[in-house]
Amino acid sequence: MSTSTNTFASHYPVTGEVIANYPIADRETVFNAVVAARSASSAWQDLGFKGRRKVLLKWSNLLISQLDEITELVSRETGKPVSDAKLEASLAVGHLGWAARHAEDAMRTTHRSPGALMANMSATVERSPVGVVGVIGPWNYPIFTPMGSISYALAAGNTVVFKPSEYTPGVGAILAKTFAEVAPFADIFTCVTGLGATGKDLCESGVDKLAFTGSTRTAKLVAAACAANMTPVVLECGGKDPVIVAEDADIKRAADATIWSSMSNAGQTCIGAERVYVHEKVADKFIEEAIKVAKSIHPGAPGVGNYGPATMPSQINVIQGHIDDAIAKGAKVALGGSDSVKAPFVEPVILLDVPENSTAMLEETFGPTIAINRVKSMAEAIALSNASRYGLGSSIWSKRQGKKIARQLHCGMVAINSTISFAAIASVPFGGVKDSGYGRIHGPEGILEFTYPRTVVRARFQLPIAFTSFKRTKGNDKLIVTLTRLLNGRLG
Structure with missing residues (x-):
């Protein structure tokens, strides 16, 4: 949870009355949260898929046990019926459980054919978590939508810093509070509350990837802010469905x-x-x-x-x-x-x-x-x-x-x-094209979205002809061209 001397209020949209006050995380607070998340990253990854699954399923069970309290808060901050809030929260918990149980399969190392010319090689592609993921959530579905990024990023082995909408900060706070109750150590998943400037600071904080949900106009500002640090983004924007x-x-x-x-x-x-x-x-x-x-x-x-x-x-x-x-x-x-x-x-x-x-x-x-x-x-x-x-x-x-x-x-x-x-x-990916954004949450694609591929090629044995050597002859060159012409990718 963020700390600051400045605060802002969340309101009940039906009457405008103040529900609670939350700290406005300043730039230093946001940056420190990301530094702390980075420090916790290695230990979270070291838990492995089974260790992380155990923690995430424990969190899922805790959320289920507190579903009434959570949905009451969602209803209070958004003004939506409690029944709708309960459906939203239930779906969010379902995604959390799915991500926890399927991350290992989605990230499993794959073997690729090296092709005839490189037949002596073993080629594999590994998947690794990007590191620290920043998530900026919306107010319309304040638990379901951000959990589509939070759950999948955590299951993939990333630590997460979450900035909820200023209209629904309490939902972000309760997510961080409940996770802290099951977390094996601190700073795996943290929440920083605040206004637009806090979200901008998160974009500029050096996170390894940022997931944003909101309007197309704001998404373009987010992408521009992230571009300064070459931070990749997942953007889930508006629709005219x-x-x-x-x-x-x-x-x-x-x-x-x-x-x-x-x-x-x-x-x-x-x-x-x-x-x-x-x-x-x-x-x-x-x-x-x-x-x-x-x-x-x-x-x-x-x-x-x-x-x-x-x-x-x-x-x-x-x-x-x-x-x-x-x-x-x-x-x-x-x-x-x-x-x-x-x-x-x-x-x-x-x-x-x-x-x-x-x-x-x-x-x-x-x-x-x-x-x-x-x-x-x-x-x-x-x-x-x-x-x-x-x-x-x-x-x-x-x-x-x-x-x-x-x-x-x-x-x-x-x-x-x-x-x-x-x-x-x-199990299916969620996201759009054109001005509705890019990148995907949910499903195996949602897990892979918060990873990067690493290619590993190993020589199983050495060929009598050294293609990657200054000793390569004209005869070797002719053989390469001949094989390339004959095969043309057929045995790749």
Whole structure:
């Protein structure tokens, strides 16, 4: 936990009341945390996969035993329903357990063919942890999202310094506190709280890799700050995730899942549905069902609403602007409208025939709104889906065309006849393309993301012809060229 004489407050977003005060870690505190993590790195690696697995599973069990306390805190800091917080925390713990149990397999040394010309060599590729990983987490899923980096980095043998969002510092603090209770020694996983400057300091602290989740705009600043020290980054940014509904879709399920995806967590989900392209033959039925579902839900405080407030107050203006711009450009209002924004809450909004040049179709809204447009074909739906500068996730509803459509989408993840299901499956990678970021968390790829490959080539025996020697003759050169021409990589 960070220490500083300066503090900041976390607030309950429903009322604005102060929940608690946390220290603002200054530059020296952040740098010292990274130095301490580096000192602990060798001992953490020396525990080996079995030793680390034992610690991480012990942490997982402790988190499970304190799930009620943790989810109450998540709900308090974000304003989301306790049920949603419990689902989030449960999925986070599931990822922790998976990473702990599968790191050894993912990082297993592999043997590679040396090829005919180097047949006397043994070629292997080892995987080693990068060292110290910095993690900057978001406020919308304050335990699930950062644990996708923390768990996998720790399981791979790295130590971690975590900077939680200034809107949800308590979640970061409780993660560090619970890990300290099971840790074999200090500084394996630490938390530094603070504002934007604290995150910037972590970027510049000399960590060996940094994982960031947040807006594309901030991600570019993070990448620039890290570039000064040649620090590689994993960036999980925003999305404008499309939903494609084919004429052979199960319309009721598609509408129900789409409204949940777009409006649960007050629409504050980077992989949540934001725009729908529905085949014109089933559009009326889909819209009718979507309106029916959306009318049955409402925002409110935890225990009152189906979803909560805008956790970050400034997002209210973004949501309002997107709704107003869409209407001004000719979108039809099927449910709600401009007056649905009643800070800190936003009531469900469904817009139809939304112009593709409106901000509601171009930029991430991050609110409980959905834009539904009709298309004449799946080719048109695919083209419009791919036209976005974002490429995070997507959802397809079709009984027969799902895989065919999925292969043509420019995004990191696709759910067919389900929504955001890929986030709950620990064995598959999570991440995007284009302005949605790069790098992956979750799955074997998420473990390998926090490692680097080391090639080891060993001579098993010496060839009578020395290719790597000043004694190489013209005859040797001719033999090399002849073999290369004949083989051309066939025995590689």
